[in-house]
Amino acid sequence: MTYSAIRKLTGIYDGKQVVLQFYRSQHVDESSKPLVITIYRQICNDFLFGRDYEEFVYSLDFKDSKMIYESVLQVDKDIRFYTYEDKNVKEGITYAYYVGSNLNDTVYGPILIKPRNQQIWMPYETMIWEMEQLADMHPNLVKITNHGKSVLRRDISSITIGNRQHIKLGFIGLIHAGESGPELMLYTIKKLLKENGELLKKIGLSFLINANPDQREKQVTGTPWYLRKNANDVDLNRNFDAQFEKVEFGYGYRTDVYTSPTYRGEKSVSEPETKAIVDFIEYAMPQAVFVFHSLSSICTDSFLLSKYSKEDTSYIKKCMKYLIPYTKGFGVKSEPSIYFGTSCGSLPHYLYSKYNIPAFDMELGEVDDKIKQMVIHDQVTIQLMEYYQEKHYKGIREVIKACI
Ligand SMILES: [Zn+2]
Structure with missing residues (x-):
């Protein structure tokens, strides 16, 4: 039997290169001469993002790999791990890495890493830095408020712009890690601050732009397949206190099964991210809440309401007050696209059943097939991102005007 000379191979894309880290396995004598790493x-x-997941690694054949390095690697003396940087990578391509040695060992791997463009997949640190920059530039118009921490202890904070006595609109991004939020919202925030000072004197808007920072960061740093749940493997959009006990079967999954992509959690509001979102709602108490979903950092003007609000005509009428101007500003359709689709435990259903607040999950509506394929399969270009940034900005600006 042969053993692996390598242990615990991991890797990330840091915005410039792929960084692999691994340890020497216990089979290798520590006192022996330096390992030649291959x-x-x-x-x-x-x-293909949106179709392939972890199982994809089993379809790969090691024989199709090429050697990219063979030599002695420096070991970090304190923590005893090896680091290798692959600078010869391109964004948008998925790479599989294997590591072996000169000991006639079993090759370790593969692990898969997909470098992504950070204008389309913004790192957490960049988002925080941008929020702080805006607070420094506009001390009277911008306020950052902390609402809690993620499972892995990242801060979950909102940015409120405009008149804080009259916060009327709330926005939440990345409840699902591989979906949308920061890239669209920060553009709108910056443009509203730059060009719409007068409107912002009358109305406040609060944005919790990254509600699931841990898993989003994994997506940003190279996990090739779509990530949805938080670091505890809970679907945050099933974890709210709104008919939580009722099992749902959306997408063909059960919400009460831990391995399911829609697992609701052990009990309602069990997750720190859910608690942070509830804290945000109680802080801002907006009159309407837009929750950005879809895939690959882009959503459109397609609005999902609680599926239990279908017969509630006065609620629907209240929702239309926000959806008509958003759709008008977005500039593609004449009528809002609305669907009654969000489940028990979802944020829109929670806001509907507890507060009667108009609340919408925004998905990818009807778009032309080329755009649809780009969004579904993580092939969004900067040009497409800019196109939708401007559309959301115009939609939100129309909603602001309708609220004043
Ligand atoms: Zn979603």
């Missing part, structure tokens, strides 16, 4: 790589042209 690194192999293959390009996974067949990997």
